[in-house]
Amino acid sequence: MKEILREIGMIAxxxxxxxxxxxxxxxxxxxxxxxxxxxxxxxxxxxEQLLELIKVDRSTATRAIQKLETNGFVEKKEDLNxxxxxxxxxxxxxxxxxxxxxxxxDHSNLIALDGFSxxxxxxAFSLLQRIRKNVEKDWELVKKGNKRTx
Amino acid sequence: MKEILREIGMIAxxxxxxxxxxxxxxxxxxxxxxxxxxxxxxxxxxxEQLLELIKVDRSTATRAIQKLETNGFVEKKEDLNxxxxxxxxxxxxxxxxxxxxxxxxDHSNLIALDGFSxxxxxxAFSLLQRIRKNVEKDWELVKKGNKRTx
DNA sequence: ATTATTCAGTTGCATATACAGTAAAAATAT
DNA sequence: ATATTTTTACTGTATATGCAACTGAATAAT
Numbered sequence: 001m002k003e004i005l006r007e008i009g010m011i012a013x014x015x016x017x018x019x020x021x022x023x024x025x026x027x028x029x030x031x032x033x034x035x036x037x038x039x040x041x042x043x044x045x046x047x048e049q050l051l052e053l054i055k056v057d058r059s060t061a062t063r064a065i066q067k068l069e070t071n072g073f074v075e076k077k078e079d080l081n082x083x084x085x086x087x088x089x090x091x092x093x094x095x096x097x098x099x100x101x102x103x104x105x106d107h108s109n110l111i112a113l114d115g116f117s118x119x120x121x122x123x124a125f126s127l128l129q130r131i132r133k134n135v136e137k138d139w140e141l142v143k144k145g146n147k148r149t150x
Numbered sequence: 151m152k153e154i155l156r157e158i159g160m161i162a163x164x165x166x167x168x169x170x171x172x173x174x175x176x177x178x179x180x181x182x183x184x185x186x187x188x189x190x191x192x193x194x195x196x197x198e199q200l201l202e203l204i205k206v207d208r209s210t211a212t213r214a215i216q217k218l219e220t221n222g223f224v225e226k227k228e229d230l231n232x233x234x235x236x237x238x239x240x241x242x243x244x245x246x247x248x249x250x251x252x253x254x255x256d257h258s259n260l261i262a263l264d265g266f267s268x269x270x271x272x273x274a275f276s277l278l279q280r281i282r283k284n285v286e287k288d289w290e291l292v293k294k295g296n297k298r299t300x
Numbered sequence: 301a302t303t304a305t306t307c308a309g310t311t312g313c314a315t316a317t318a319c320a321g322t323a324a325a326a327a328t329a330t
Numbered sequence: 331a332t333a334t335t336t337t338t339a340c341t342g343t344a345t346a347t348g349c350a351a352c353t354g355a356a357t358a359a360t
Contacts, residue, residue, distance in 0.1 A: 002275040005165055005259055007282045009184070012162030013205040014282075014289035015155060020318085021292055030317075030346060034159070048308055055163040057348045062310060064346080084308050084355045107300040109155055114284045116277075121152055124277045127270065128157040132164075134264045139164035142171055150257035170348085180316060180348075198338055207318045212340055214316080234325045234338050 004131070015108050022104055026097045027071065033101050035064050036090065039074050040098040044087045055139060073097070154281070165258050172254055176247045177221065183251050185214050186240065189224050190248045194237045205289060223247070 020030045028036065034054050039045060042053075051061040065088065068074045073094035076086040090098065113121045138148060170180045178186065184204050189195060192203075201211040215238065218224045223244035226236040240248065263271045288298060 001256055001259060002271055003255075003259065004262060004271075004275050004278055005255055007275070007278040008158055008162050009166065010203075010205045011278070011282050011285050012158050014285045016159065017205065017207075017318085018288060018292045018298070022298070024319095029344095046308075053160075055160045055167065057167075058309075059311080059349075060347050066310095067346095082308095082356075086309075103300065105153075105155055106151055107298070108285075108288075109151060109153065111288055112154060112281045112285050113152075115280065120277065121154075123273065124281070125152040125154050125157070127266075127274045127277070128154055128161070130265065131262045131274070132157045132161050135161050135164045135258075135262050138168060138258075138261055142168045148168070148172070148257065150253065167348085174349095179314095196338075208339075209319075209341080210317050216340090217316095232326075232338095236339075 008131075011112070015112070018108065019104060023101065026100060028073075028097070029067070031064060032068055032073075035061070035068055036073055036094055037098065037101050037105070039068075039088045040090045040095060043089045044077075046085045046087060048085075050088065052136075052140075055136070057143075068094075158281075161262070165262070168258065169254060173251065176250060178223075178247070179217070181214060182218055182223070185211070185218060186223055186244055187248065187251050187255070189218075189238045190240045190245060193239050194227075196235045196237060198235075200238065202286075202290075205286070207293075218244070 016031075019033055023033050034056075035050060038050055038053050042049075045053075047058075047061050047065060050065075051058060054061070056064075065074065065076075069076060072091055074088055074090050076088060079085050079087055113124070116124065142148060166181075169183055173183050184206075185200065188200055188203050192199075195203075197208075197211050197215060200215075201208060204211070206214075215224065215226075219226060222241055225239050225241055227239060229235050229237055263274070266274065292298060
């Protein structure tokens with residue numbers, strides 16, 4: 001059995017660790033960049049959708065967004081038709097750090113794909129996308145309390 | 151730019167989340183399975199090597215291992231020639247849960263690679279391995295305090 | 301129309317994570 | 331041989347993470 005999980009875990013932790021260190025200079029604490037980029041790219045997104053994009057727990061998302069709001073990176077806006085939801089938008093401060101996050105992420109991407117041909121990079125992306133789609137089904141099930149059988 | 155990082159992050163978080171939920175029945179708390187499998191597969195490994203295998207901070211490893219030890223899954227043994235290091239071994243209890251961890255991980259692997267041909271799975275693994283090797287260089291640098299320039 | 305169910309967001313509590321700094325042993329340099 | 335640097339493990343403190351349980355709003359079921 002080819003242990004792709006372990007490779008993915010190692011890569012994810014290493015890259016996340018690097019990002020967290022590098023984003024401290026923008027006063028973003030651990031993990032916050034994940035939320036901020038996605039809010040910048042999807043202005044008006046609600047927490048529930050955001051957490052699905054990141055694959056993180058509801059409570060974790062609540063507090064990460066709360067902190068981002070406290071520190072002036074994003075703001076919550078009420079919806080006129082639905083009192084339940086809160087739409088998320090980046091502030092000017094949030095928009096200002098966005099390019100730095102992208103630049104860093106792009107660099108990590110480049111490093112990750114060092115030595116890859118155009119075609120190989122393309123293949124890696126499409127295979128990873130398929131893996132992600134496979135995995136997110138189970139994630140949603142298990143998070144809803146269902147049990148996997150195997 | 152193909153955003154492979156985000157895919158990898160999503161996959162890693164989703165799978166880790168599932169594992170943590172599933173391993174609670176063996177009294178393994180968040181993340182502990184990562185350490186335990188590797189100690190089972192590399193009996194006598196020391197903390198410093200283990201953390202490189204997982205890509206986690208020294209202090210995190212210390213406490214994770216401490217907890218595994220407290221809960222009777224692993225034990226530390228002094229080395230006769232080197233007073234600095236502590237070799238890690240699984241206890242009987244640790245060895246007993248190992249197959250369950252493997253079974254779960256194998257299942258997740260299978261789910262992740264659902265719809266993949268033999269060849270595609272092979273390709274995914276080898277590309278991921280290359281990505282991991284690229285990324286771990288930067289990780290080691292940054293963790294040592296070096297700054298990346300880009 | 302009323303009741304039940306799902307959805308979206310939050311909070312209490314327990315726990316993991318990591319940076320910075322410490323200490324002691326080992327390896328290296330002089 | 332001694333001084334310096336590196337290696338290995340650990341601690342203090344701050345912060346993130348997630349499960350379980352809860353709220354109120356929206357939707358579905360009867």
